[in-house]
Amino acid sequence: MIPDPASFEVAKSYRARALKTLSYGVSSTPRGRQLPAPIVADRAANAHVWDKAGSRFIDYAAGYGPLILGHSPSCVIDAVKAEMDRGLRTASVHAGEAALAELICETLPAAQKCAFVSSGSEAIQLALRIARAATGRTRVVKFRGNYHGWMDGVQVAGAYGNDGPGTIGQDPGAAASLTILDWGDATALAEVLTSDFAAVILEPVAVNGGCFTPPDGFLAEVRALTERHGVVLIFDEVITGYRLSLGGAQQLHGVTPDLAVIGKAMGGGLPIGAVAGSDAVMEPVSSGRLFHRGTFNGNPVSVAASIACISHLKANAQTLYPLIDGLAAQLETGLREAAARHDTVCAVNRTGSALQLALGVAEMRSLADTAQADFPATARFAGHLLQAGVQIIGRGLSYTTAAHTAADIAETIAAYDMAFAAMAREGGGK
């Protein structure tokens, strides 16, 4: 369904209004970069979002990952409504906390103990604090291109060629204890790692860098090296947890970290994050020695949503993961074929239900290849897709969900053609 062009005029006039009182007109900067203008979501159901003008978009932004069951899964929405009917009980101890922890311990290989927060960024801070408390050391290895949230201590080395801060205003001293290495290079890690380090943190599958699957043996080698030096291994599974499989990337690749950081999909769309790990490494927080704070931690509504979402994923794992991966595989094929039809150079990477495209480069095998990619053109392509009725994340990332249908996929592949044709007309993307 082609959106009414009036939609983008409505979006632009909303943005003009919002910019007067809301910084950058949005609540998270990337949302403000959507081309031709950030659409204003009025309502959503299943895999579709409608804007104020009544245009319908097939949504692969999926809330930047969390909406693994789509926008209106009855299990999550019913659980949230039922929980709200019992009063908000913010910051109270409630039985849902232990129920959710039990569910995570049943499903995530690393989990023997859990601790809850409200976002992935917070969960990363907690994991690093636990690792430092457990070892009595401060140094941490971080890998280029991996994103671990927006806090000063980790938002560095996010893009190829920039090992520095991700934005202005960061305290450069906050990341002083990090050693930055290339993701996928176990030899470099072997050369650097000593028992001076508290932790090695990584995205086990590097969705943020460009949807990279770990090279053969990399995760096992990182596990062996961290064990050898008594260093805490932290898998940042904020994207991959409950998305790549019920047990995340750790289950899929058969390597169990000491600590796993989860968020996004675990909440089915509500804000929640968690650190889950072995009894031994979680001891500082489990014993109460390490202060784990947060007014909204474990709030009943997010916890209820998370219990409902994970329970649904657990009950349906055998069919749900092959379904969402299969839908993404169809998009992958459709995208490659559409690019070829329009004689456009376009790299397509897929890991499970996450699909990354980048114009200007034929293949993107590692972060170094992203230097050749044309991300401004990729964002313009995403803008043309939006005008053809399909929403993806502007940097070229799409997530399939259990709510997408075969009809959505067919419509999306037709939209790829329209977007490539529009790029050709404006003379970009070759």
Ligand SMILES: Cc1ncc(COP(=O)(O)O)c(C=O)c1O
């Ligand atoms: C791998 C990874 N870790 C951490 C985060 C931070 O999570 P949040 O945005 O919920 O703070 C993100 C967010 O995109 C992420 O992709």
